[in-house]
Amino acid sequence: MKRVAIIGLGLLGASFGMSLREKNYHRIGWGRRDSIRKKALTHDVVDEVTETFEEAAAMADITVFALPIPQIIEYLEKGAPYWKENSLVTDMGSVKNVIHETAEKFLTPRNIVFTGSHPMAGTEKSGFENAFPTLYSNADVFLSAGSLSNEEHFAVLNDLWLASGARQTVKVDPVEHDELVAHTSHVLHVVASALALTILGDEDARKKALRFAGCATGFRDTSRIASSNPAMWREIIEHNTKANLLALENFEKALQTYRGMIQRGDFDAFEQEFAKGKCLRDSWLEYKKQH
């Protein structure tokens, strides 16, 4: 029976522990707060808790970080002297490259194997009290290889994620991963926020928008993710600046193309471009329904 150390007992870590109940893993939990560690034990979130992070790391065959990105980076360094040689370390961070760089620096020289994970799961809530056992059900999980990762490590992580309820794991390169999520997720938060600020930002515009409140379903949906957690998105974008700047640049170019058409009065081109966007999105939606 493999020993899995779950580091961090918030929404992600506690849900992960719950998802592995009766799944042939020995679950060791650690979180900074004593009260949460006690609750995790009494609620069968984990089988065992340790007083310190280092104890959990020392015991683990597999370590799973369920912490915010800056803490993952911090604890990768902190844990390096404690993990067993050839033990496997993974994480749940929304970015991969900066975490891989840290792992290569501190873990690889000690023969500790880092392989990244990014489960496509989460809610707008956070914290132990919001955890639930089916958070990972049917989730896709990206896995990214460190320099010591081999097929066996992927198989071990694949088993672990499927045990948690995930639908499948998909291998990606860390840099490609970060570009992918910058384009399909991160930069959208910047765009949605910029929209909310533009439309509701000054007193006069806000008054007008409020009068329009009853009917603005377009604005409601387009700006939805502007209501996301500012500290979390700051961390994510702070640790994936290059890919986000590229995504932002590509998006600004597409906007400028539209602006040029409107300025020149070339509305045939505008309509063609809009039809192309509609066609692409409709096909995407169709694909999404079928998979």
Next chain:
Amino acid sequence: MKRVAIIGLGLLGASFGMSLREKNYHRIGWGRRDSIRKKALTHDVVDEVTETFEEAAAMADITVFALPIPQIIEYLEKGAPYWKENSLVTDMGSVKNVIHETAEKFLTPRNIVFTGSHPMAGTEKSGFENAFPTLYSNADVFLSAGSLSNEEHFAVLNDLWLASGARQTVKVDPVEHDELVAHTSHVLHVVASALALTILGDEDARKKALRFAGCATGFRDTSRIASSNPAMWREIIEHNTKANLLALENFEKALQTYRGMIQRGDFDAFEQEFAKGKCLRDSWLEYKKQH
């Protein structure tokens, strides 16, 4: 009993006719297609149809245009010799200023009173066959004064819209109206479309985005209105270019502010700005729930 001419028997016009059943108006209908005029009569969408637009105009106390913007402009000019003096003409167009300008040119010199309407109602569908009697139920309707409009005309239109099921009418200036809808609706379609084109536009990006399909609820919502009707949005933006260019410029500035923060690595400012956007949007949502 006032005679209301409904010009155009698509989704908006036919639904409007249905909404006025047994409401103390004599409904005259005209649409270009003979087959639709017949159906409108047999389905009690209107009480009477005319062979020509001019006949309907000549009989009407109130004329309501339920046509695309370019046709409203065309028929305002065409109808000018036929409307009775002091009869009231309105429309349902999504832009107001260009329609008011046309009305001032052709109607005002003949003492025909134009007062604009913009009901906040519609679905993603169009056409007679998709019409239904509660399309205007609880809708807000913007009313905009032409140079001959007085309080009595507003009262007549207010009665008419309330009879159709609308919740309330709200007076706006045509230019202010166009700026308002450019910011809260029109420009969002350009943004959503630019996003769809950026993320799905090139083969490589599309393949990546498709792999991500199962989980991209952020992209799904942010780009939803990119799936709108290209011909319709072309017309709307073509007839409201000034306000849309202004809205686009304001939005691009907000994006550039974010890009600058990311480039400089000033993530304290980023988080503050994001929190401001969240706060504004959350308050807006709260207001929307209460009204």
